[in-house]
Amino acid sequence: MGLMAYDHRRVDALRLGLAAAAEELRGIRTHDPAAIDVMRMLASAHRTLAEEWLPRVQSILDSTAMTLCVRSAVGVADVDQRPAFIEIRDPGWVTPADQHPILGPQVPGSLTFDEVAAQIRTGVLIPMAAPVDANGRAGAHYTSLSFESGGQKIVGEQDLTSNLLKVIDFFSDGLPVGWREHQTLTIYYLSNARVISRAHVLNAYDRDDGPETVPGQTKAAFVSGYMAVVNEASTAEVSFAIGPDIQDPTQGFAISQSLSSYSGRFYPDSPPDFQPVVVERPNVGAPTWTFTRSNGSLVEGWGTWGS
Amino acid sequence: MAFPQWRRGCASVGGMSTSPQVEQLRTRARQLRSLSGLIGNCRALTVYTLAGPDTWVGPTPRSCSDALLAVRRQLQANQQSLVDLARGLDRRADQLEQQLPIVKAS
Numbered sequence: 001m002g003l004m005a006y007d008h009r010r011v012d013a014l015r016l017g018l019a020a021a022a023e024e025l026r027g028i029r030t031h032d033p034a035a036i037d038v039m040r041m042l043a044s045a046h047r048t049l050a051e052e053w054l055p056r057v058q059s060i061l062d063s064t065a066m067t068l069c070v071r072s073a074v075g076v077a078d079v080d081q082r083p084a085f086i087e088i089r090d091p092g093w094v095t096p097a098d099q100h101p102i103l104g105p106q107v108p109g110s111l112t113f114d115e116v117a118a119q120i121r122t123g124v125l126i127p128m129a130a131p132v133d134a135n136g137r138a139g140a141h142y143t144s145l146s147f148e149s150g151g152q153k154i155v156g157e158q159d160l161t162s163n164l165l166k167v168i169d170f171f172s173d174g175l176p177v178g179w180r181e182h183q184t185l186t187i188y189y190l191s192n193a194r195v196i197s198r199a200h201v202l203n204a205y206d207r208d209d210g211p212e213t214v215p216g217q218t219k220a221a222f223v224s225g226y227m228a229v230v231n232e233a234s235t236a237e238v239s240f241a242i243g244p245d246i247q248d249p250t251q252g253f254a255i256s257q258s259l260s261s262y263s264g265r266f267y268p269d270s271p272p273d274f275q276p277v278v279v280e281r282p283n284v285g286a287p288t289w290t291f292t293r294s295n296g297s298l299v300e301g302w303g304t305w306g307s
Numbered sequence: 308m309a310f311p312q313w314r315r316g317c318a319s320v321g322g323m324s325t326s327p328q329v330e331q332l333r334t335r336a337r338q339l340r341s342l343s344g345l346i347g348n349c350r351a352l353t354v355y356t357l358a359g360p361d362t363w364v365g366p367t368p369r370s371c372s373d374a375l376l377a378v379r380r381q382l383q384a385n386q387q388s389l390v391d392l393a394r395g396l397d398r399r400a401d402q403l404e405q406q407l408p409i410v411k412a413s
Contacts, residue, residue, distance in 0.1 A: 003365055004363060004364065004365030004366070004367055004368065005363065005364050005365060006362060006363030006364075006365075006368070007361070007362055007363065010357070010361065010362035010363070011362055011363055013357055013362075014354075014357040014358055014362055014363075017350060017354045017357045018354060018357075020350050021349065021350040021351040021354045022351075024349045024350055024351065025349060025351055028342065028345050028346065028349070030338060030339075030342050032335055032338060032339060032342075034335070034339065034392050034396075035339060035342060035389060035392070038342070038346075038385045038388065038389055041381055041382075041385050042346075042382075042385070044381075045351060045378045045381060045382060048374055048377075048378055049351060049354070049375075049378065052374070053371055053374060053375070056367070056371070057371075060367075108370070108374070109370060109373075110366065110370060152377075153373055191373070191374055191377040192377060192378065192381060
């Protein structure tokens, strides 16, 4: 639990601003099929403002934390620490404890790295339905899930590289042949990210361009939740000394080959509502992650769902 | 600006007379640009300024600020994609207009 300090008058202005912005978003309408995806995004932004943050800000304004204060244990952030805030802020600031159950519903994306990891392990967080796997059958359909991350923040990172690989990495510095491998688990919180499900047929394709998309089966949804991604990077190195009897190891050249891949899963706050995409949006940029279960590791820039 | 007589003709391309089709594409492009303008002027783009450290500080305010900035980024991306869609529609309308004299001549 942290501590919050706020200026009541300005938070009230924020409440009015959120209400007005949400109302404006609600009023934006179009029937053009090309703009369906944009309208979905506007609906998602409206939800964020009107259903997530407006009630939360309202509950902060309605909070009786300052009038019904109960002292917490020593060392726990509480209104006891108010003088510290008063020194750096105006005397008019209100400083209740920032405890989410008191100040409105749970803030999305407020879990720590350890809490997310624990909830994934125990099954509290439920992953999004996996992409359809072609199971290696040529000509069979499979799907990919692409995440365009408009608003993402890193919850935390953890080095998963085994001690053996760290030792090999260490000795690679002084040997003519080296191997370096690193694994990192990163957990992100995606806020209103657009996820696109595309269908493909398992057949030959260009590794850089990826497989062709089956028309008419593309679906999209806006989702918020935790993305757990394991990035793997490995480098093989071979060093050659130039000329005979060279003592200086820097007198030579090295050849190295690097490979990187990723795998991961997404744990949405609420089940995604996939809707057909009528017109693909141009110029939105490459997705941050694209996952499949069929050939994720074979297409440039794609990752594997799961693990 | 008045178009020459041959440009205002109603040649048939793909079962639909071209001029109404061109007009329809231009109208859609205008509407998409207007929608983009509406998004560009909406208060959701600037509401994040009300949620800064002058207003409040703490974990919840930080989450709020992050969420509002994310909404802003997404709105801007969608605004741009609407402009691109409108440009694509105008391009198609131009192409159809260029086909007109050929159709008329044949």
